[in-house]
Amino acid sequence: MNKKYEPIHFFLRWCKKCGICIAFCPKHVLERRPDGYPYAARPDDCILCGLCDIHCPDYAITVAKKDEFREKKIVKEEDHEKAQPDTPAGQ
Amino acid sequence: MIRTSEAIYKYLRPDKKYPHVWCPGCGIGIVTGALVRAIERTGLTKDEIALVSGIGCSGRISTYLDFNTLHTTHGRALAFATGLKLAKPSLTVIVVMGDGDATAIGGNHLIHSCRRNINITSLIINNNIYGMTGGQYSPTTPMNHIASTAQYGSIEKTFDICKIVEACGASFVARGTAYHAKMLDALIERAINKKGFSVVEALSQCPTQYGRRNKLGGPVEMLQWYKDNAIPYPAFKKLSPDEIGEKFPIGVMTDLDEPDYLERYNRIIKEAGSEGQ
Ligand SMILES: Cc1ncc(C[n+]2csc(CCOP(=O)(O)OP(=O)(O)O)c2C)c(N)n1
Ligand code: SF4
Ligand code: SF4
Ligand code: SF4
Ligand SMILES: [Mg+2]
Numbered sequence: 110m111n112k113k114y115e116p117i118h119f120f121l122r123w124c125k126k127c128g129i130c131i132a133f134c135p136k137h138v139l140e141r142r143p144d145g146y147p148y149a150a151r152p153d154d155c156i157l158c159g160l161c162d163i164h165c166p167d168y169a170i171t172v173a174k175k176d177e178f179r180e181k182k183i184v185k186e187e188d189h190e191k192a193q194p195d196t197p198a199g200q
Numbered sequence: 201m202i203r204t205s206e207a208i209y210k211y212l213r214p215d216k217k218y219p220h221v222w223c224p225g226c227g228i229g230i231v232t233g234a235l236v237r238a239i240e241r242t243g244l245t246k247d248e249i250a251l252v253s254g255i256g257c258s259g260r261i262s263t264y265l266d267f268n269t270l271h272t273t274h275g276r277a278l279a280f281a282t283g284l285k286l287a288k289p290s291l292t293v294i295v296v297m298g299d300g301d302a303t304a305i306g307g308n309h310l311i312h313s314c315r316r317n318i319n320i321t322s323l324i325i326n327n328n329i330y331g332m333t334g335g336q337y338s339p340t341t342p343m344n345h346i347a348s349t350a351q352y353g354s355i356e357k358t359f360d361i362c363k364i365v366e367a368c369g370a371s372f373v374a375r376g377t378a379y380h381a382k383m384l385d386a387l388i389e390r391a392i393n394k395k396g397f398s399v400v401e402a403l404s405q406c407p408t409q410y411g412r413r414n415k416l417g418g419p420v421e422m423l424q425w426y427k428d429n430a431i432p433y434p435a436f437k438k439l440s441p442d443e444i445g446e447k448f449p450i451g452v453m454t455d456l457d458e459p460d461y462l463e464r465y466n467r468i469i470k471e472a473g474s475e476g477q
Binding site: 118123127128133163164165168169172173183188 | 233237
């Protein structure tokens with residue numbers, strides 16, 4: 110799968126690792142990376158309910174259909190590129 | 201529903217520093233998201249809206265959102281907003297206040313805005329504490345709960361914001377929580393569309409100054425508590441006192457159609473104006 114267009118887009122630069130998105134996902138799609146940031150461990154189980162999206166206090170998650178991301182440019186191309194956190198993994 | 205990234209591009213001021221200033225897991229960010237989605241649903245343009253806020257963590261909302269904004273002094277947001285609304289009635293005026301802001305120092309402005317029924321929407325972000333200044337107790341800190349100024353637990357009774365504003369004459373009164381974020385969108389939208397004074401109380405977790413001190417867990421546990429204890433108002437009314445315990449009602453509690461302040465004021469302008477003729 111093209112990882113860039115999973116149904117859940119994380120803008121981890123803004124994420125504060127609070128864990129809310131992981132805790133309330135009804136399908137247990139999300140897990141913590143070793144550095145504490147969330148990631149979609151089972152993206153194919155996502156039902157696009159949007160709970161993670163509206164519960165993220167830092168606007169670090171956008172949920173949409175994969176082709177919508179591509180076609181409607183819901184997340185700007187440069188923001189796909191800039192999504193990773195400033196601090197490298199493990200810090 | 202507007203997607204989060206679309207809302208960011210449209211409504212967040214790009215020149216501010218991000219991530220925003222609020223602590224990890226703070227509910228204010230969630231409530232701000234609901235406010236933006238509600239505004240999107242009303243179809244109003246950014247220029248038609250004036251967002252007025254007081255001082256506190258919640259008051260910071262007006263820094264980030266790209267409307268006409270007025271970041272006022274602690275407790276006085278409604279006084280500024282009243283002047284603004286009278287000077288330019290065409291503006292949709294939305295006021296964001298904290299629980300301390302709205303019900304302690306600004307309590308007098310709150311009750312009289314209700315009494316006047318001025319066409320303003322108030323969003324009161326109730327985190328049960330003075331967040332910004334270090335966790336002093338507020339009028340909504342539950343009795344016996346710990347605050348930096350109540351080391352043995354607060355000995356004062358707790359305000360029920362919805363009951364107060366209802367008794368004082370607000371046309372629209374509703375309560376939501378950061379957990380019930382989607383419902384909050386709808387409540388805020390209805391409040392904005394309502395003519396008259398409308399109040400939405402949004403319960404919002406403050407893990408840093410309130411949760412930690414009272415051993416309520418982190419943001420996840422605090423949101424879980426809202427999820428477990430919030431009951432839709434019609435069902436809540438049927439609960440017996442024994443069943444209520446820690447439970448509290450959410451949803452619309454008051455929705456009245458009454459003349460607002462400007463309607464009455466315009467009538468006077470007309471009547472007084474015709475007298476000299
Ligand atoms: C006139 C005045 N008195 C006191 C203060 C100090 N002060 C700043 S924010 C605040 C309380 C904040 O509590 P709340 O309104 O509940 O907002 P929160 O930070 O919890 O969102 C106080 C007392 C002030 N800025 N101005
Ligand atoms: S959209 Fe719903 S199902 Fe998909 S990851 Fe988010 S919370 Fe889970
Ligand atoms: S809810 Fe948002 S800030 Fe919290 S861990 Fe998830 S992505 Fe990060
Ligand atoms: S002190 Fe509390 S209300 Fe203020 S930003 Fe931190 S968690 Fe939020
Ligand atoms: Mg407060």
